[in-house]
Amino acid sequence: MTAVRETIWAAVDAALAAIPGVAKYERCASGDPADFPAVQAHDGGQVVTEGEAGRTRYRMDVSVEIFVQSPGGAAAHAALNELYSGAVTALVGLVGVLPELEEVEEGDLRIAVAPLADRRRLAAACDFAFHFSTRRGDPSVI
Amino acid sequence: MSLGAQFDTAGAEIFAAFAVPVRYEPVTGPVIDPLLAVFGQEAAPTFDGPGATTRHSHWRVRRSAVTNPKRGDVIVASAVRWAVIDITRHDDVAEWELAVEVTT
Numbered sequence: 271m272t273a274v275r276e277t278i279w280a281a282v283d284a285a286l287a288a289i290p291g292v293a294k295y296e297r298c299a300s301g302d303p304a305d306f307p308a309v310q311a312h313d314g315g316q317v318v319t320e321g322e323a324g325r326t327r328y329r330m331d332v333s334v335e336i337f338v339q340s341p342g343g344a345a346a347h348a349a350l351n352e353l354y355s356g357a358v359t360a361l362v363g364l365v366g367v368l369p370e371l372e373e374v375e376e377g378d379l380r381i382a383v384a385p386l387a388d389r390r391r392l393a394a395a396c397d398f399a400f401h402f403s404t405r406r407g408d409p410s411v412i
Numbered sequence: 413m414s415l416g417a418q419f420d421t422a423g424a425e426i427f428a429a430f431a432v433p434v435r436y437e438p439v440t441g442p443v444i445d446p447l448l449a450v451f452g453q454e455a456a457p458t459f460d461g462p463g464a465t466t467r468h469s470h471w472r473v474r475r476s477a478v479t480n481p482k483r484g485d486v487i488v489a490s491a492v493r494w495a496v497i498d499i500t501r502h503d504d505v506a507e508w509e510l511a512v513e514v515t516t
Binding site: 304382384 | 456457459460461462463464465466467468469494495498512513514515516
């Protein structure tokens with residue numbers, strides 16, 4: 271039995287890896303990307319938002335980090351914005367495609383520039399909230 | 413001998429030991445070729461992501477050789493073009509420390 275959250279994550283993997291221009295996608299990366307542009311997704315865990323007689327409803331936090339490395343601030347920033355847009359489209363677009371998924375909310379976006387680095391590297395971190403529910407007591411059944 | 417002059421002497425000895433010839437292309441003004449400069453590299457300040465892979469590279473040049481460095485000046489060394497992104501004035505050894513990034 272596959273946990274519903276894993277089914278969602280498999281779809282997240284496929285959606286983010288398919289963003290045009292992404293050189294490397296990785297889930298729960300433990301090191302910095304080596305190929306750019308790179309997208310990494312991190313599981314922020316989940317909270318129970320609602321408990322009914324037969325169902326449990328969750329909000330799972332997903333953080334997507336996008337890394338671009340190229341000379342020139344404007345060019346790198348433009349590429350970052352393009353990938354951010356692609357990530358939002360990809361993840362919000364999972365609603366209606368995955369029967370397990372009830373809603374995907376886009377959250378905060380943070381942009382950072384690697385200070386004084388000898389390669390111009392920019393990062394964007396975008397938060398998402400995934401809402402889904404499973405049968406009570408069995409997170410692998412919707 | 414004044415303290416500043418002593419450090420200037422030390423700076424000259426450091427250059428004699430560690431400097432390499434580079435080509436200095438300022439945004440405006442004449443190209444300096446060759447220019448003696450000392451390369452250095454260390455960890456860059458922490459940045460997003462799990463690792464710490466960003467590096468901080470800099471060239472040190474004598475103030476007597478480059479009088480007025482500007483951001484955007486280019487240092488060419490071993491076919492790598494480095495653009496100056498940050499300029500620190502070192503009065504102790506009469507040098508500029510020019511933080512750089514690769515332009516290509």
